[in-house]
Amino acid sequence: MMILTQKLHFLSEGDFYPLNITDPVQSVVNSSGVKKGQVLIYYQHTTGAIAIIEHECGIMVDLEDVLERLAPLKGDYYHHRRGYDQNGAAHVRTAILNVSVILPIDGGRMMLGEYQEIVMIDFDPGLKTRTVIVQVIGE
Amino acid sequence: MGQIRRINFWFGGVVAPTLSQIVRWVLKPDEKMAAIGITHPWVCGHSSSVSTDVFLQLFNLEKKLIIGSISPNDFCKKCIEALGLELPEVELINSISLNIPIRPDVYSLLSVLASKFHLGLICDYPPDWYQRIASKNNLETFFPKERVIFTTEFQATEPYFDLLKKMLFLGSIMPEESLLIDANPNRNRAAIFLSINVSTFVDIRRLRRDLVLWGLL
Numbered sequence: 001m002m003i004l005t006q007k008l009h010f011l012s013e014g015d016f017y018p019l020n021i022t023d024p025v026q027s028v029v030n031s032s033g034v035k036k037g038q039v040l041i042y043y044q045h046t047t048g049a050i051a052i053i054e055h056e057c058g059i060m061v062d063l064e065d066v067l068e069r070l071a072p073l074k075g076d077y078y079h080h081r082r083g084y085d086q087n088g089a090a091h092v093r094t095a096i097l098n099v100s101v102i103l104p105i106d107g108g109r110m111m112l113g114e115y116q117e118i119v120m121i122d123f124d125p126g127l128k129t130r131t132v133i134v135q136v137i138g139e
Numbered sequence: 140m141g142q143i144r145r146i147n148f149w150f151g152g153v154v155a156p157t158l159s160q161i162v163r164w165v166l167k168p169d170e171k172m173a174a175i176g177i178t179h180p181w182v183c184g185h186s187s188s189v190s191t192d193v194f195l196q197l198f199n200l201e202k203k204l205i206i207g208s209i210s211p212n213d214f215c216k217k218c219i220e221a222l223g224l225e226l227p228e229v230e231l232i233n234s235i236s237l238n239i240p241i242r243p244d245v246y247s248l249l250s251v252l253a254s255k256f257h258l259g260l261i262c263d264y265p266p267d268w269y270q271r272i273a274s275k276n277n278l279e280t281f282f283p284k285e286r287v288i289f290t291t292e293f294q295a296t297e298p299y300f301d302l303l304k305k306m307l308f309l310g311s312i313m314p315e316e317s318l319l320i321d322a323n324p325n326r327n328r329a330a331i332f333l334s335i336n337v338s339t340f341v342d343i344r345r346l347r348r349d350l351v352l353w354g355l356l
Contacts, residue, residue, distance in 0.1 A: 009191070011194065011195075011198060013324075013325055017324055017325070018324050019324070020339075020341045022341075023341070023342070055339060055341065055345075056339070056349075057324075057327045057328070057330075057331055057337040057338070057339045058331065058337075060324065060327075060328070060339075061328060061331050061332075064328075127195060127198065127199070128195070129191050129194065129195070
């Protein structure tokens with residue numbers, strides 16, 4: 001049984017920034033040598049999510065529209081009263097979505113459907129790097 | 140959806156590497172990420188090659204160069220300083236402008252698309268650098284001078300509305316008749332808000348699939 005844990009760091013410009021990370025994750029799976037198993041993709045922050053979604057620009061805008069209705073960027077958040085940061089919307093959006101996904105691996109490939117991609121979405125404002133932990137388990 | 144009459148490509152990140160990517164490749168290749176097959180421009184390996192701070196510095200310098208708020212010489216000088224190297228700027232300029240690899244898979248696709256559509260280019264490289272690259276790679280075949288926009292002409296590229304409107308104006312086309320191919324999510328979002336059709340570029344396989352879905356291939 002092999003377990004490989006790799007941290008990947010991605011550049012994000014923030015404010016609903018969707019990035020297709022399917023290929024970098026598959027590269028980690030390839031480097032593990034695991035042929036059958038699972039891969040965990042874990043977003044190591046409180047202000048972003050991992051989505052298994054078709055990475056089409058219209059869908060990204062639609063998702064952003066829905067999240068804006070549920071947790072508007074310029075909303076009045078109790079989180080802001082602490083005075084440390086003003087990213088209440090980002091935290092709420094993250095709680096609604098997933099910070100991690102697990103995918104099956106077979107034949108050394110993640111068993112994604114034809115239009116499924118792994119998309120990391122950063123909700124936090126501002127330019128920064130974000131960390132995604134990829135853990136491959138299997139044989 | 141209306142009929143697509145014009146396909147516009149963003150240069151850095153689609154036809155050629157992004158500017159900060161090419162600087163990193165030329166000056167401090169990320170062996171750690173390359174060793175596991177990851178060479179994507181937005182992946183920062185946090186290896187000994189480039190720290191997070193420097194990675195972000197390079198990106199910020201790229202943004203300034205794209206809108207023309209620093210000169211190409213200053214861009215190279217500051218990149219070299221950020222990476223802690225001692226190198227004349229002209230050496231980096233030559234490395235970048237003479238040796239930039241045009242993506243061969245995208246180049247092949249341009250040949251196919253040019254026979255069916257008018258192609259336009261939004262170039263985020265300085266005009267001098269682009270001219271060298273274009274001459275070397277015969278890019279004028281696909282992107283005649285009148286269909287190339289340089290981002291350095293615009294002082295504000297966020298949210299890119301002015302730039303995108305000029306792109307439409309040059310083609311005398313409606314937004315619905317235009318397709319933009321770009322890797323940057325923020326620019327793509329701005330394009331969608333202007334009713335321009337968009338394909339987010341990740342790699343050639345996905346682009347070809349997208350073009351088939353749009354009915355263009």
